[in-house]
Amino acid sequence: MKATARAHTNIALIKYWGKRDEQLFLPMNNSISITLDQFYTTTSVTFQDDLASDVFVLDGVELGGAEQNKISTFLDLVRKTTKHHGYAVVESSNNVPTAAGFASSASGFAALAAASTKALGYEISDAGLSILARQGSGSACRSIYGGFVEWHMGEKNDGTDSFATQLLSEEDWQLSIISVMVEAKQKKVLSREGMKRTVETSPFYDGWLASLEPDLLATRAAIANRTFEQLGTVLERNAMKMHATTLGANPPFMYWMSSTIEVMQAVQELREDGIQAYFTIDAGPNVKVICQPADERVVMDRLKQLMCVKDLFLCHPGPGIHYLTT
Ligand code: ADP
Ligand code: DP6
Numbered sequence: 434m435k436a437t438a439r440a441h442t443n444i445a446l447i448k449y450w451g452k453r454d455e456q457l458f459l460p461m462n463n464s465i466s467i468t469l470d471q472f473y474t475t476t477s478v479t480f481q482d483d484l485a486s487d488v489f490v491l492d493g494v495e496l497g498g499a500e501q502n503k504i505s506t507f508l509d510l511v512r513k514t515t516k517h518h519g520y521a522v523v524e525s526s527n528n529v530p531t532a533a534g535f536a537s538s539a540s541g542f543a544a545l546a547a548a549s550t551k552a553l554g555y556e557i558s559d560a561g562l563s564i565l566a567r568q569g570s571g572s573a574c575r576s577i578y579g580g581f582v583e584w585h586m587g588e589k590n591d592g593t594d595s596f597a598t599q600l601l602s603e604e605d606w607q608l609s610i611i612s613v614m615v616e617a618k619q620k621k622v623l624s625r626e627g628m629k630r631t632v633e634t635s636p637f638y639d640g641w642l643a644s645l646e647p648d649l650l651a652t653r654a655a656i657a658n659r660t661f662e663q664l665g666t667v668l669e670r671n672a673m674k675m676h677a678t679t680l681g682a683n684p685p686f687m688y689w690m691s692s693t694i695e696v697m698q699a700v701q702e703l704r705e706d707g708i709q710a711y712f713t714i715d716a717g718p719n720v721k722v723i724c725q726p727a728d729e730r731v732v733m734d735r736l737k738q739l740m741c742v743k744d745l746f747l748c749h750p751g752p753g754i755h756y757l758t759t
């Protein structure tokens with residue numbers, strides 16, 4: 434009744450930003466990501482008969498309130514799917530900053546989906562696991578797979594066709610993703626709340642949606658052909674558009690800090706010097722810089738010179754879900 438799974442975070446090249454169904458976590462659009470080797474969550478789930486409720490321990494601290502609720506709601510879904518009754522102890526550790534825009538919700542719920550089904554001996558396909566993880570946090574459905582991944586939004590209302598597939602494995606294209614930490618604190622507007630407010634109130638949201646098809650086509654082509662400049666150009670533009678929608682929300686909000694902009698400008702300057710580097714930013718102030726392995730040292734050295742940079746993590750495409758023996 435116990436199992437341990439590890440899932441890596443993923444960084445979106447084409448962003449998931451907005452739900453058409455909040456209950457089922459059905460997105461407004463397809464999204465494309467890279468799974469990262471250095472950031473991951475390890476989660477053990479133990480179903481026990483002597484519990485009166487689920488217990489959630491994150492990085493050694495037992496959490497209650499909204500955090501425990503999210504876990505219990507997710508485990509309710511697992512219980513419904515597997516027809517198992519009984520509560521569980523969930524022990525998780527994040528090898529990634531929590532709720533700071535480094536996608537801890539993606540690795541967190543992918544690991545929880547895998548460990549909880551495995552603990553119950555429930556046979557599930559990767560697509561099934563992706564559908565399950567999606568209902569904990571949308572971006573988690575992409576972390577089932579390694580390398581380059583696309584989440585297909587699906588057309589059905591029941592969510593059975595909304596899951597991720599792998600475009601290229603982590604061995605197929607070596608890229609460098611430098612996670613630039615300018616602020617480790619947890620974000621004020623969680624992704625869930627931020628995208629909801631944007632969908633409901635931002636007049637720029639329709640423009641965002643209308644602009645996505647060419648971005649998706651160009652990204653798929655760049656990945657299939659390993660054309661880095663094309664990939665970088667599109668991913669940077671896509672991130673800028675996503676963040677522009679938040680400025681139009683009511684009340685408006687912004688994930689960037691002045692340090693975020695300093696890093697963005699440094700990346701633009703690197704390009705002026707002939708180095709192919711591009712940035713993307715998720716729901717938080719931290720920046721991810723993408724370049725080719727041959728340039729990673731130069732890019733790291735330039736970013737290190739910025740006073741606002743607190744830490745740099747060099748990542749490469751990483752693996753999908755895997756189980757650890759306990
Ligand atoms: P992030 O950028 O880190 O993904 P989000 O706002 O999307 O930030 O999600 C943060 C939330 O993800 C946390 O409040 C918590 O509910 C959930 N989360 C983070 N780590 C884990 C974990 N290891 N297991 C389960 N849920 C987690
Ligand atoms: C900006 O998956 O964290 O990182 O589904 O509400 O849990 P919920 O949100 P989450 O949103 C991620 C938003 C993003 C873009 C992306 O990862 O595609």
Ligand code: CO
Pocket residue numbers: 536537538539570572624
């Ligand atoms: Co998240």
